[in-house]
Amino acid sequence: MNxxxxxxxxxxxxxxxxxxxxxxxxxTASIKWIMNPYDEFAVEQALLIxxxxxxxxVTVVRVGSVKDTEALRTxxxxxxxxxxxxxxxxxxxxxxxxxxxxxAIEKTGKKPDIIxxxxxxxxxxxxxxxQILAEMLGLPSVSVIVxxxxxxxxxxVKREIEGGAxxxxxxxxxxxxxxxxxxxxxxxxxxxxIMKAKKKPMAQHSLADVGVTDADRRVKYSNxxxxxEKPAGKKFDATDAAKQQAIVAEVVGxxxxxxxxx
Amino acid sequence: xANVLVFTELHDGHxxxxxxxxxxxxAGQSADVAVIGDIGADQVAELAKFGAQNVHKIKGSNxxxxxxEGYSNALADFIKSKSYDYVFAGxxxxxxxxxxxxxxxxxxxxxxDVTNFTxxxxxxxxxxxxxxxxxxxxxxxxxxxxxxxxxRPNALGMxxxxxxxxxxxxxxxxxxxxxxxxxxxxxxxxxSKTDLTEANIIVTGGRAMKNAENFQILEKxxxxxGATVGASRAAVDxxxxxxxxxxxxxxxxxxxxxxxxxxxxxAIQHLAGMRTSKVIVAINTDPDAPIFxxxxxxxxGDLFQIVPIMTEEFKKLLGK
Numbered sequence: 294m295n296x297x298x299x300x301x302x303x304x305x306x307x308x309x310x311x312x313x314x315x316x317x318x319x320x321t322a323s324i325k326w327i328m329n330p331y332d333e334f335a336v337e338q339a340l341l342i343x344x345x346x347x348x349x350x351v352t353v354v355r356v357g358s359v360k361d362t363e364a365l366r367t368x369x370x371x372x373x374x375x376x377x378x379x380x381x382x383x384x385x386x387x388x389x390x391x392x393x394x395x396x397a398i399e400k401t402g403k404k405p406d407i408i409x410x411x412x413x414x415x416x417x418x419x420x421x422x423x424q425i426l427a428e429m430l431g432l433p434s435v436s437v438i439v440x441x442x443x444x445x446x447x448x449x450v451k452r453e454i455e456g457g458a459x460x461x462x463x464x465x466x467x468x469x470x471x472x473x474x475x476x477x478x479x480x481x482x483x484x485x486x487i488m489k490a491k492k493k494p495m496a497q498h499s500l501a502d503v504g505v506t507d508a509d510r511r512v513k514y515s516n517x518x519x520x521x522e523k524p525a526g527k528k529f530d531a532t533d534a535a536k537q538q539a540i541v542a543e544v545v546g547x548x549x550x551x552x553x554x555x
Numbered sequence: 556x557a558n559v560l561v562f563t564e565l566h567d568g569h570x571x572x573x574x575x576x577x578x579x580x581x582a583g584q585s586a587d588v589a590v591i592g593d594i595g596a597d598q599v600a601e602l603a604k605f606g607a608q609n610v611h612k613i614k615g616s617n618x619x620x621x622x623x624e625g626y627s628n629a630l631a632d633f634i635k636s637k638s639y640d641y642v643f644a645g646x647x648x649x650x651x652x653x654x655x656x657x658x659x660x661x662x663x664x665x666x667x668d669v670t671n672f673t674x675x676x677x678x679x680x681x682x683x684x685x686x687x688x689x690x691x692x693x694x695x696x697x698x699x700x701x702x703x704x705x706x707r708p709n710a711l712g713m714x715x716x717x718x719x720x721x722x723x724x725x726x727x728x729x730x731x732x733x734x735x736x737x738x739x740x741x742x743x744x745x746x747s748k749t750d751l752t753e754a755n756i757i758v759t760g761g762r763a764m765k766n767a768e769n770f771q772i773l774e775k776x777x778x779x780x781g782a783t784v785g786a787s788r789a790a791v792d793x794x795x796x797x798x799x800x801x802x803x804x805x806x807x808x809x810x811x812x813x814x815x816x817x818x819x820x821x822a823i824q825h826l827a828g829m830r831t832s833k834v835i836v837a838i839n840t841d842p843d844a845p846i847f848x849x850x851x852x853x854x855x856g857d858l859f860q861i862v863p864i865m866t867e868e869f870k871k872l873l874g875k
Contacts (some may be wrong), residue, residue: 420651458741520684
């Protein structure tokens with residue numbers, strides 16, 4: 294069974310974001326890069342499937358800049374067998390990324406049975422790539438999954454929708470699945486795992502190698518800027534219990550008279 | 556002037572408010588609405604009030620229930636039979652799921668989770684957040700038409716005086732095609748409240764809630780306000796609340812009119828997820844908590860003392 298996991302490398306969630314001086318993207322020089330948090334659930338699910346199916350192999354694929362390869366190395370340290378890197382700018386649009394992933398998967402010569410990815414990358418938050426990839430490959434897809442069961446070639450997945458309600462899908466492989474937090478608990482890479490990962494194969498391609506050109510861009514992003522700062526608000530000290538009633542009444546009143554929100 | 560199609564999903568027979576937000580913003584363009592299944596005359600009238608010219612009811616077998624393939628196949632067929640420049644939908648669970656598939660069928664671009672846009676000269680140009688709103692960027696679409704756009708609920712706001720459209724409703728034959736990923740069962744949510752992403756008022760609890768049971772005091776205040784309860788990542792990771800309630804960069808990005816943060820310190824990834832809330836109230840014992848830098852109204856104090864008083868004050872104000 295061939296399992297592919299698509300991962301992205303993104304700035305750590307605690308990163309302070311600064312637009313680049315030409316506003317074409319963000320300053321990336323001093324950023325700490327991590328594997329996209331939702332992709333960790335995808336990698337973990339692939340490894341759980343592999344544990345239960347000795348014939349399964351796990352390939353992680355990433356499209357992005359080569360600055361470092363943290364995401365792929367982490368996935369291999371967790372237990373993925375091999376990696377494919379497609380070198381590209383970090384602000385590619387979803388359509389180009391999906392097409393590059395398709396090209397990279399096809400280039401391995403392995404027919405995918407299950408393709409996993411995080412439901413969204415926390416950089417552009419587009420929530421598009423897994424579904425576009427599925428459409429390009431002519432495969433079914435289920436996104437935002439929080440439950441997974443595999444029996445034979447039948448996959449039963451739970452998709453989370455509004456308010457935490459669940460849609461339970463049944464689908465036959467091959468299939469593209471996009472993982473949400475709650476699907477599993479990603480393992481930490483062990484020290485031997487990290488050592489082993491250094492020797493695992495990593496193929497590297499250019500965008501051209503996987504059939505993607507500038508003409509594949511569908512969405513253009515520009516004029517990156519910080520959101521407008523809010524003026525300072527009002528702050529009340531209600532640590533003294535005797536004053537709490539009056540202060541809370543004042544704030545609630547202001548929500549109506551000043552903020553006009555209630 | 557552009558020819559635009561707005562897809563609306565129905566919730567208990569009602570169009571989602573985001574559909575009306577989109578229609579209002581499209582004043583000056585020619586806007587039709589498509590719905591899969593049936594829709595009542597009152598809802599058609601509501602769509603017309605906000606500018607819908609035609610309301611297309613797409614009906615066919617295997618379309619009673621949502622499926623990413625069935626919905627994208629049926630809409631692709633319908634769109635091919637017309638000539639639309641743009642297709643809009645709400646960035647809801649459903650919209651976010653199938654619009655990418657639908658756009659890919661046309662090898663077309665999709666600008667997702669857009670929070671504002673213009674249609675100058677009939678051409679779309681939008682603004683959307685990156686990094687959960689830590690920064691914003693301009694978004695434009697190139698390549699084959701139609702171009703696809705999903706709009707974040709609550710971001711545009713409701714147009715106060717919309718321009719009405721004809722609101723001519725008609726059936727259209729829908730072809731679901733081959734559906735491989737099919738819903739077998741729906742497990743209802745424990746709460747019937749509006750989802751965080753669409754809520755008008757949100758009451759959020761942080762690590763200071765101490766345990767899951769204490770969220771009851773937030774639920775009580777939320778009930779008075781008709782609000783939805785959220786949680787910070789710290790609260791979710793401590794097991795006080797499920798991930799579906801998480802607000803922040805690895806949870807939900809929200810844009811309510813009123814956001815009340817109770818015992819939330821305000822980690823950078825949390826602030827990113829709620830900063831577009833129109834009015835923010837913060838309650839925290841630590842006067843230096845970062846959440847106060849974003850709050851319109853900050854109350855330094857113990858949430859376990861403040862929240863019950865606030866609940867009573869809201870009751871008085873709202874006559875409940």
